[in-house]
Amino acid sequence: MNWPEGFLPWLARNLSVTWLAIASCCPASLAGEQRPLAEGESLRLAVARASASSSRWDGPVAGPPARPAVVVAVVCEDLRNGGVLGVARGIIEAGGVLGWRIRILDAHGTPAGRTRALAAALDMAVDGLVLVGSDARSLNTPLASFAARGIPVVGWHVGPRAGGLAQAPVAMNVSTDPLEVARVAAMAAIIDTPDPKGMVIFTDTSFDIATAKSDAMARLVRSCGSCRLLETRALPISRIPQDMPRLTRELLARHGSRWTHALAINDLYFDYAAPELTQAGRALRLVSAGDGSPAAFQRIQAGMFQIGTVAEPLNLQGWQLLDELNRLLSGQSVTGHVHPPHLVTPDNIGNDGGQQLQYDPDNGYRLHYRRIWRPEGEP
Numbered sequence: 001m002n003w004p005e006g007f008l009p010w011l012a013r014n015l016s017v018t019w020l021a022i023a024s025c026c027p028a029s030l031a032g033e034q035r036p037l038a039e040g041e042s043l044r045l046a047v048a049r050a051s052a053s054s055s056r057w058d059g060p061v062a063g064p065p066a067r068p069a070v071v072v073a074v075v076c077e078d079l080r081n082g083g084v085l086g087v088a089r090g091i092i093e094a095g096g097v098l099g100w101r102i103r104i105l106d107a108h109g110t111p112a113g114r115t116r117a118l119a120a121a122l123d124m125a126v127d128g129l130v131l132v133g134s135d136a137r138s139l140n141t142p143l144a145s146f147a148a149r150g151i152p153v154v155g156w157h158v159g160p161r162a163g164g165l166a167q168a169p170v171a172m173n174v175s176t177d178p179l180e181v182a183r184v185a186a187m188a189a190i191i192d193t194p195d196p197k198g199m200v201i202f203t204d205t206s207f208d209i210a211t212a213k214s215d216a217m218a219r220l221v222r223s224c225g226s227c228r229l230l231e232t233r234a235l236p237i238s239r240i241p242q243d244m245p246r247l248t249r250e251l252l253a254r255h256g257s258r259w260t261h262a263l264a265i266n267d268l269y270f271d272y273a274a275p276e277l278t279q280a281g282r283a284l285r286l287v288s289a290g291d292g293s294p295a296a297f298q299r300i301q302a303g304m305f306q307i308g309t310v311a312e313p314l315n316l317q318g319w320q321l322l323d324e325l326n327r328l329l330s331g332q333s334v335t336g337h338v339h340p341p342h343l344v345t346p347d348n349i350g351n352d353g354g355q356q357l358q359y360d361p362d363n364g365y366r367l368h369y370r371r372i373w374r375p376e377g378e379p
Contacts, residue, residue, distance in 0.1 A: 002152060004346050024245050043187045050184045050310070050343040054361035057368055059337050063323065064330035066373040070100040070128065072325065073121035077133030078109035078238060081268060083291030083314060084133040086358065087156050090318015091130060099374055107134065109238030118142045122149075128325045131155035135207045136170045138207055143169040152328035154321050157290075160212035164336035172324045172334040174317050176290075178209050181310045181341045181346055182216035182265075185289035188343055189261045190224045192285055196223075200251055201232040201265040210237075210265045213289050217263050230255050237268060244272035261285045267296040274305055292344060293358035304369075311344045311359035319369050326333045326373065 032060055074091055076084050095102040107113035114134055121129055122145055129146050138144065138190035146153050147169040154172040159165070162175040189199065203214030205219050207237055214232055221229045233251070234331055235243055251259060259282075264270060267288045277284055285307050287295060292311020299306035316339065326335045342352070353360025 015237055040191065043191050045210060047187050047191060047343060048183065049343050051345055051348050053348070054313075054342055054363055057363040057365060058348060058367065059320070059339075059368065060323070060335045060370060060372065063327055063335075063372040065375055066098045066100075067329045068099065069324055070098070070326075070329065071103065071124065071126045072100055072128045072130060072322070073103045073124055073126040073135065074103060074130045075105045075107060075114070075117045076130060077107050077114070079106045079110070081133060081237060081266070081291075082293030082295065083157070083312060084224070085292075086312075086314030087132050087318045087321070090315035091132075091321060092318070093315065094322045094369065096318040098326065099371060100322070109236075113143065118145075119335060124148065126151065128329060129153045130321050130325065131170065132157050133157050135159065136173075137208060138206075140167045140169070145297075152325060153329075154324045154328070154334070156321060157209055160208045160326040161338055163337045164334045170322075171328055174320050174324065175209070175271075176271040176310075176341045177195070178213050178337050180218045182213035182289045183220055183344050184341050185263055185308065187218040187288045188310075188345070189263055189285065189287045190227060192222065192261065192287075194226060195216070195260075197227045197260050197293065198230050198255060199227055199261045199263060200230050200255070200259060202262065202269040203232060203234055204237045204265065205234040206236055213265045214263075217289060221263075228258070230259060235269070237266060240268050240272055244269055245276050248273040248276040249280075252276070252282060261282065261287070263286050265292040266290050267306075270306060271295050277305055287319070294360045297344065297349060297354060297357040300342065300344060300346055301354075303346065308343055308345050310341050313339055313342070313359055313361050313365075315358065315360050316365045319365060323369055323372065354369055 051228045092102055103124060105117040107117045129151055136155055143153060147367055148171060153170045155170045158173050160169055160178055162177045163175055164172050167194055201214050201217055204210040209331050218232055221227050262284055270286050284305055286305045287307060288309040290312060292309045296306055296309045327334055352362050
């Protein structure tokens with residue numbers, strides 16, 4: 001395995017939310033209750049369901065056996081991002097089971113880096129491409145070169161819609177539903193306390209998926225009678241290490257004690273905000289709509305600022321990406337499977353991989369994929 005440079009080191013009071021908004025953001029079974037629930041009760045029930053254990057496997061149980069001698073390029077948006085890194089680890093683990101050669105390429109979060117990584121992947125004469133964390137719409141031109149050569153492409157968090165995609169060049173966007181993730185995060189912040197809440201939302205407008213998530217969070221916050229949306233701030237994920245400390249100080253000075261809660265489309269914002277909050281002695285309450293980084297788990301365990309993260313099953317999604325690619329290489333369609341959102345809180349962090357500082361569902365996904373890929377039990 002040729003590791004890229006830097007890879008290993010990074011190895012209630014009723015809330016005034018309309019029932020229509022609640023029905024649109026909660027599971028269908030919640031929206032279809034026999035009696036209308038009180039609005040605050042509806043939010044709490046939706047949050048409780050998102051916080052429940054993930055012990056049941058609801059993914060595929062049949063599919064094509066493993067294709068032999070496959071070479072896959074994995075173009076990662078930025079391996080400093082905990083979500084991207086977690087998915088890359090899952091891909092490497094699953095690739096070992098499939099017997100595939102996995103080539104990891106880091107775009108370092110820049111347009112030039114994406115161009116170089118995709119060009120390098122194309123030169124490798126790979127059998128398949130996995131795009132991890134980059135916006136597919138902005139890469140239509142270079143991705144078209146893979147489609148022209150008949151190289152199937154699947155992605156993780158590559159657009160605002162999860163599941164199978166009808167249009168080339170990306171056949172499948174492996175992700176939880178970003179709008180559901182955003183709404184669960186917003187609801188968790190809303191029900192945190194009946195007291196007045198002043199919220200700031202952090203997003204990255206260069207990604208469609210991030211904009212969709214922050215817009216969904218903002219809609220729910222605005223419909224909450226005890227909440228005030230102080231502002232939504234756009235900061236590119238690639239600039240967080242350089243700019244988030246300064247931005248945090250700026251917001252603390254501007255909003256003072258009115259700022260009580262923060263929502264973000266990724267835990268990385270809070271990684272660089274937390275030291276500034278500690279220095280300022282401010283006990284903000286933080287909830288992230290992705291991706292469940294080890295640092296976020298540590299903050300939740302320690303009771304330091306962060307009260308929740310809607311974590312992605314990153315390792316599982318790495319396995320799913322290669323299963324979807326194996327189906328395409330075998331002439332079959334993708335599954336379109338979308339894992340439901342899971343909210344990690346202080347109450348459930350000891351379950352489903354939480355003690356290892358990750359969301360890794362206890363649903364036996366490794367065994368299920370092994371049975372698909374090795375139906376006769378061959379090594």
